[in-house]
Amino acid sequence: DIHASFKPLDETLVAGYVESQPGLVTILGGTSADWNVKEVGDGNLNFVYILTGPKGSFVLKQALPYVRCVGESWPMTLERAYFETTVLREHGRLASHLVPVVYHFDHPMALTVMEYLAPPHIILRKGLIAGTVYPLLAQHMAEFMASTLFHTSLLALSTMKHRKEVAHFCGNIEMCRLTEQVIFTEPYMDAANNRWSSPHLDTDVQALREDSAIKLEIAGLKSKFCERTQALLHGDLHSGSIMVTQNSTKIIDPEFGFYGPMGFDLGAFLGNLILAYISQDGHATSQDDREGYKLWLLKTIGDTWQLFSEKFLVHWDQNWGSGDAYKKEVYNTKDLQLLVQKSFMSELFQDTLGYAAAKMIRRIVGIAHVEDMESISDVEKKVTCERRALTFAKHLLKERSKYSDIRQVCNALQGSR
Ligand code: ADP
Ligand code: SR1
Ligand code: MG
Ligand code: MG
Structure with a gap:
């Protein structure tokens, strides 16, 4: 032992x-x-x-x-x-x-x-609750996800190397089991770990558990989480796993790391930004209505996906054929390469929206709530934010195929109630 x-x-x-x-x-x-x-x-x-x-x-x-x-x-x-x-x-x-x-x-x-990430580094979630702007956040997170996800996937690696890595990280079985349990299973059933604002959200929780369309979508995402070994994921990329200053971004705490679907990391980050956005109304005061801050959060959500896809495609363009997924001899014209990239990015976008929604739902009705909501002292305001987050997440989960562009998602979020 x-x-x-x-x-x-x-x-x-x-x-x-x-x-x-x-x-x-x-x-x-x-x-x-x-x-x-x-x-x-x-x-x-x-x-x-x-x-x-x-x-x-x-x-x-x-x-x-x-x-x-x-x-x-x-x-x-x-x-x-x-x-x-x-x-x-x-x-x-x-x-x-x-x-x-x-x-x-x-x-x-x-x-x-x-390394000790000394102050002024703070946990991003705390900075978002305080209403602090981080001008480089989207750029840094896009860079981190594009590089770590691309270079551990079959777009960069041989199947030999990739399989060895996958086998190695299969050892992180208990952490994967924990995620399966608390994100993809328990929020949709009666479980001792679950917690929500009661009685305010009792009927919302009941409705969630009776929603067949949601359960179908969650089953698909769970199956992909368990079965798709697309890249080495951080595995817990919420805003509590990121430390920031005005010019530095550091990603900590990858203990849930394993080979899984790329959209799980992207969705974790974007889902937590969406929770931060929705919680802002609960933190607004007469001195600070947070409206300008909400616009920055929306822009950061949009920029993160936009910059991520640009950077990911740059890695791909610079490394065509270095991985075993798309051999140069087969994907031998620029048009064909563009076709493949478009299809890849569009599936990844759908995965991202689905996992973002799943991550949001567990934070409202399952175990381990987020400080963004928990720190809203006025109960009525807190419940209003939580219900809005749940409603938006359910919409995203069920209707995500209607979105093909992150700006459409940001517009829908801005208009959500
Ligand atoms: P857990 O796995 O329990 O979530 P984390 O790795 O997220 O633990 O760390 C918990 C807290 O410890 C963080 O929220 C942060 O405040 C602090 N922390 C962790 N790593 C560092 C670091 N390298 N430098 C400074 N503070 C850190
Ligand atoms: C028991 S659930 C604890 C949660 O905290 C970790 O950071 C992961 O998000 C996990 O789901
Ligand atoms: Mg942590
Ligand atoms: Mg941890």
Whole structure:
């Protein structure tokens, strides 16, 4: 058992662990008496410590054998730390300026030591709630997704290399199971984990569970999530997995990484931007009506898809035939290549809208709600935003084939009630 020597750390034990690792002591400088240790984990799963010393700092993240936001009653594999580190390193190779540097990984201890993203870096979700504009967000996220998704797909890789990677990441089975459960199954049935604003949304939840068209769409998306090994995904690309400043964007927390459909990552990011957009009415005050901010969010949603598709196609154009999917000898004219690209991007757009909707629905009626909505103190306003998010997500899920352009989606979102 790789984890036979596993020991859970806490704020008092962390320094002792670091003392046993000379490379880490060198980063901090001084001795443990000089170090400051603070646990800052605000995610749903793990424990995160910031360590600062006279010379430097880092973040130490440890997985414990259960889901943090639920407790020991929900056991969870320690192997998530291994997959997180493996994906972080791969993302570091493909988009080095957009991820924290990994300094150290201890497999038995299920812990990763990485670059500390110091303030003014904050979690994007918190910045969106505060109404802060991030001018480079769409560009950076488009760059990250275009590079990581393209270069791990069969558009760039041989089937030999791709299959090996797919087989490797099949090991992240428990995390995939968790997603299947909380995103694609439980929101559509009676389950102990589910939570919603009750009694306000009781009839909305009932209607969701009786909606055959929705269940049909969710079945298709779930099947694609489980069966399509299109590219290495981040796997949990919501606005809580992104840290930002005005000129920096860093993607953290890829512990759900696996080979799946590209639209799952794109949909996670866009779905969370849509939730942020809809929640703005709940954060508006007499001093700040958030109308200008909502326009920036709409633009960011549109720009993200637009820039992503442009950048993805640039990668593709520059690497025609390097992967096994479309051999140059077969796809041998520019017209044919354009035809293939158009069909690929249009399916990806549909997947993206579907996964965005699925991600939104689970955040309103399932486990793990989002702070965008939870922090709206006026209950009536909160419920109005939640109902609007649910209604828009259901519309997107059922009617997405009618949309062929992200601007149409943004217009529909703007007009939604
Ligand atoms: P979880 O897997 O539990 O969701 P995260 O990796 O999302 O854990 O980290 C939880 C929190 O810890 C983040 O919301 C962020 O505030 C902080 N954090 C994580 N990694 C870093 C980092 N490299 N630099 C600074 N803060 C970080
Ligand atoms: C128990 S569900 C916890 C959620 O938090 C993670 O960040 C994933 O989004 C997961 O679905
Ligand atoms: Mg997280
Ligand atoms: Mg996580």
